[in-house]
Amino acid sequence: MGFKDDIKNWTIEDIKEFHANYYQPSNAIIIVAGDIDAKTVFEQSEKYFKDIKSKPVLYPSAHQVEPKQDGAKRVELHKESEVQMIAIAYKIPNFAHPDQIALSALSELLSNGKSSILQKHLVDDKKMVNQIYGYNMENKDPSLFLFLAVCNPGVEAESVEKELLQIVEEIKSGKIDEHEVQKIKNTTKADFIFSLESASNLANLFGGYFAKGDIEPLLHYEENINKLTKEDIVEVAKKYFVPEQSTTVILRK
Numbered sequence: 054m055g056f057k058d059d060i061k062n063w064t065i066e067d068i069k070e071f072h073a074n075y076y077q078p079s080n081a082i083i084i085v086a087g088d089i090d091a092k093t094v095f096e097q098s099e100k101y102f103k104d105i106k107s108k109p110v111l112y113p114s115a116h117q118v119e120p121k122q123d124g125a126k127r128v129e130l131h132k133e134s135e136v137q138m139i140a141i142a143y144k145i146p147n148f149a150h151p152d153q154i155a156l157s158a159l160s161e162l163l164s165n166g167k168s169s170i171l172q173k174h175l176v177d178d179k180k181m182v183n184q185i186y187g188y189n190m191e192n193k194d195p196s197l198f199l200f201l202a203v204c205n206p207g208v209e210a211e212s213v214e215k216e217l218l219q220i221v222e223e224i225k226s227g228k229i230d231e232h233e234v235q236k237i238k239n240t241t242k243a244d245f246i247f248s249l250e251s252a253s254n255l256a257n258l259f260g261g262y263f264a265k266g267d268i269e270p271l272l273h274y275e276e277n278i279n280k281l282t283k284e285d286i287v288e289v290a291k292k293y294f295v296p297e298q299s300t301t302v303i304l305r306k
Contacts, residue, residue, distance in 0.1 A: 070111065079107040084260040087252035119195070126300040138304040139210040141200040141217065145293050148191035149267045152292070154277045155285040156189040156198060161237045162229065162286065163187035163220075170224075175216060181208050185217075193265040198293060210303040224290045227283075234283045242278050 054060060083102075085094045122144060145156055164171045164187040171185045184203040190196035202213050248254045262268040270277075 073108060074111045077107045078102065078105055079110075082260055082263050084256040084263070086256040086259070116194075122298050122300075125296050125298075128300070128302045130302065130304045131306060132304055134304060134306060136206055137204040137208065137210040139200075139202050139204070139213055139217075140302045141214065142197040142300045142302075143293050143295065144298045145189055145196060145198045147193060147195050148265055149270050151277075152289050153189065153191055153270070154274075154281055155289040156293070157191070158234070158237050158241070158281055159224070159286050159290060160188040160198070161241065162224075162233060168233075170220060171217070174220060175202070175213065179216065181205060181213050181216065210305065214301065214303075221290070221294050225287065225294060227287050229283050229286060231283055234281075234286065238278055238281055242275060245275060245278070 083098060085098075146152060161169070163169055164185060166172065167177075171187055175182045175185050182202045182204050185201070187198070187200045189198045200217060202210075202217065204210055204213055248258055258271065259268060262271045
């Protein structure tokens with residue numbers, strides 16, 4: 054919703070203006086899924102929505118391209134916290150880029166489930182963190198692959214960083230279990246097929262891709278999962294986990 058100070062300063066006029074600008078037909082997508090007759094749906098949609106007219110946009114959407122990062126960035130924040138936290142982010146492309154399939158698989162390999170690499174190494178074996186995630190963001194614009202860890206009491210964030218970067222380098226060198234890759238492919242396909250079984254899930258799935266402007270990745274999703282190889286995952290790790298394109302944030306007292 055925004056920052057606290059901004060929200061406190063809102064007026065009724067501000068809220069009405071925001072609603073008028075964004076909540077209108079030119080910004081809307083209607084998704085209807087299920088055992089339906091397409092002709093009836095279009096006729097009913099026109100009947101009930103044709104008289105709702107779009108208004109001139111008060112604030113045309115602006116699109117800025119972030120300049121290429123020219124070196125690693127580090128930030129240290131000091132807040133009241135019982136434990137230290139660390140986040141490391143790497144630049145990745147938008148949701149429609151072909152590399153997103155391998156990036157998603159890499160995310161699964163790193164941090165999804167008890168047997169994932171980060172969970173096993175840093176939570177179970179080393180007992181350095183109590184929570185750790187590594188995931189790719191699939192946004193309309195270029196985004197981030199984000200690692201986020203909550204350290205155990207007494208553990209320095211830099212120690213976790215060292216271990217995490219070592220794991221990243223091992224993946225880039227090809228240290229990935231073929232069996233784990235196949236397991237991820239099987240699970241991902243099963244989850245995808247299951248998501249197509251209900252009308253509401255189907256509507257949400259297509260609606261999300263339509264809202265981001267391209268449904269092609271969705272139409273070829275299962276095919277691309279089938280083609281995914283261990284080498285694809287290693288290549289995206291080498292391509293995007295580049296120190297010069299990283300941003301590290303540490304939070305401590």
